Amino acid sequence: MGTTASQLAKDSLSEYQELTFLTKQEILLAHRRFTELLDRDERNHPNPRVPMEVILTLPELKSNPFKTRICQVFSTSEDKDGSLTFEDFLDLLSAFSDSATLEIKSHYAFRIFDFDDDGTLDCGDLEKLVNCLTGETEDTRLSSEEMRQLINNILDESDIDKDGTVNLSEFQHVISRSPDFVSSFKIVL
């Protein structure tokens, strides 16, 4: 499993090609960028795991308001600390790649927006989502009145079964009709 040292084994490479939407060059590039994030001694470890703070120094993720959620969703660590192995990293790149399907992108987008990991987007999740999108500074945030109005509008539009939350199928239904989603939900190394 995993990758060893600085070279990616040939059969691992072909397996990864089979299992992700990435091309061979992209996988090799990802491997190189990943090993750059490791320190010397970690590089010889059979299955190194990079802590979240180091992952977040990648320029592609640095300015993203959802960076912590992305790391947490793709992380397979036991302590849920958002650290990523190389395979998690490949999963991340595959879901965000150009050729990934709408289903997989919407699945992961749902998980990213689900801040409390309960399988649905409720008011708390939506509020945190809006706050992420409007930035950190005070003057760009919405007032609580506007926030309430916004969340009501969103639930009106997307919540088909009127249970006050947006579940995965409702989310996918909304997203599938959006012309922008696939092209904006993209990260390229």
Add this chain to the structure above:
Amino acid sequence: ERRERSRRRKGKAEHETSGHEGNKRERDQTRANKNEEKIESGDQLKEKEKALGVKKKKKRRKKVVETSSEPETSEDGDDEEEVNNDGEVRPELLSPEELEKLKEAVDEKKKLIQSLRGKPWPMKQKLVTLRESQLFVEKYEGALGKGKGRKLYAYKVMMTKKWMKFQRDFENFKIACIPWEMKIKEIESHFGSSVASYFIFLRWMYGINMILFSLTFGLVMVPEALMGRAYGSIPRKTVPRAEEAGAMDFAVLWDFGGYAQYSVLFYGYYNNQRAIGWFKFRMPLSYFLVGVGTVAYSYMVVIRTMARNANESGIGDDNSFNFSWKMFTSWDYLIGNPETADNKFASITTSFKEAILEEQESRKDDNIHLTRFLRVLANFLVLCCLAGSGYLIYFVVRRSQKFALDGLENHTWWERNEVNMVMSLLGMFCPMLFDVISTLENYHPRVALQWQLGRIFALFLGNLYTFIIALMDAINLKRKEEKVVKYNITMWEATLYNGTGSENSTAPPITIHPADVPRGPCWETMVGQEFVRLIISDTMTTYITLLIGDFLRAVLVRFLNHCWCWDLEAGFPSYSEFDVSGNVLGLIFNQGMIWMGAFYAPCLPALNLLRLHVSMYLQCWAVMCCNVPQERVFKASGSNNFYMAMLLVILFLSTLPAIYTIVTIPPSFDCGPFSGKNRMFDVIQETLESDFPAWFSKVFSYASNPGLVLPFILLMVLAIYYLQSTSKSYKEANVELKKKLQMVIQRLDNF
């Protein structure tokens, strides 16, 4: 036995159980089979292995997607009987249906392997499943082939594997071949996807022009250069004696006169010999077909791209998910630059606030009359502008014709290049004027942008068509001149023969140097030259505007900021933003001019290719160096099909004049591949008659009978109408279904 049944496989996952995705793994149920032993990996075997003499088999549907998640009760196993616990499946022992089932299982495993990358599982899980499935397939695939047709089956399997590997490698190769990927990615991370969409569009145009270039270069220019008669052998290929003196001057060459005019670059050089070279290359036919082919190819590519965009965006103008889309899809994950991210935050916030406001209160149009009056006034001003610019161009073209009659050397550089400079300057300043006028109108920015684009479009179109009308006048002038020259030539030939003896004498034919033969004015070459000059001056203007408008401005703002009274960077003029729509329009119109002139100047696609190549590098550099990210960021996608639609319109409008000239005006008598014919398309008729068997031309003559063509056109119109009405009814059905869905769900809730 039972224990195996109760082990869950981590194999298939289930989509869409009620929201219990998250970090739980979806397991699937396999009705494990009793008699199975383990495969090497120790996982459970699938049911097909039960083929070893199990009496009762529960058919398991190996559908990858939804398998029911029945609990692993023991009811599965109850019905199963104990079977021999022997390990290996012996395919020879299997009956044909069991063989069939095994094959099905293998196929399903293969399908599973194909679909693995689309599953939202962690990589570990996917790897386990992959290895298992691959082992299964390997183990039983070879075995399946035993008996009849085994060698063929094994061979087929090997070829499929090789083919898939080849396909994958080819995909990788194709992606690696795409040029400028890194540049565009850098721009995307700095400026967001709308600016990058311009560069992607530029790259796409470059691809089209590459094909057009290879067509014209490979099938028209190269054959004539290699296999046609050499320079100087016949009159049309030689610089006339009168012009010889200045034929090598740089000024003349820059204007595409002199040696440049009498070369493969222009129509006039081509000989009308029916077949050239040792393998009888049909030059005139090839010229004509390449002309038609470039247009046909362009249509095909544009329409195919439009259709693909329309498919991808679904029913893009659906407004029912406004807020949700703003929420879930507005962040651009490609942004890697903190400054751009800040801009994006600000623009998202603004758009939220605006949308909330619009939703809350209905538009109170205070003083609607004033607004309406101002809008009418603005449109009137714009119309005046357009009319003024059209007249200016017409006037300037007439003037330049007068200059041409006087001989070009007597005039200054400005007077010689007046037409092109005026057109380029108009193209530069009028849009700014429109921008100023549009502040009167007080529209929502997106609507204002569409109005602006529409007006610029009208401006360019008007200019282009005025130019063409003026060109038509010039053509008619040349044709009159041609008649005069023809008459003069007969006189001149008569004097030649008279001078050396009577007409019945057997005196040796006079050899006249081709440069001395009196020449007809070649209107086709003139048209080609005009277009080439126009494109060159357009290019120069664009680059100079870029350098002055963006680069110089940025330099001034940066360095004068220290010693200026107000903050140049924050206030006026500050750094410029990249004007996506203006640049895209420029690109589209440039392409329109290429399509118009390519028939008369085969060098145009080559020129355009060079221009696009340089543009790419220059603009990439300029954007990274001198521009700042936009403050208001609009959706890039909505405009995509809009630009394609404009491209299609331009394609149509620019091929009209070329087609008109081909069909109505007879070609010049002494230059070009169609000289001597009555009409240019006569070459097709000729080819049909002489090169194809007799029945072919008969078939064609039947097919071109109006009695056949008209009903066919009628049929196509009816088909279009039918498809249109079907698509409308589908859309309505869609809306109905949505409503029904909501009703049904509400009703379910009430229970």
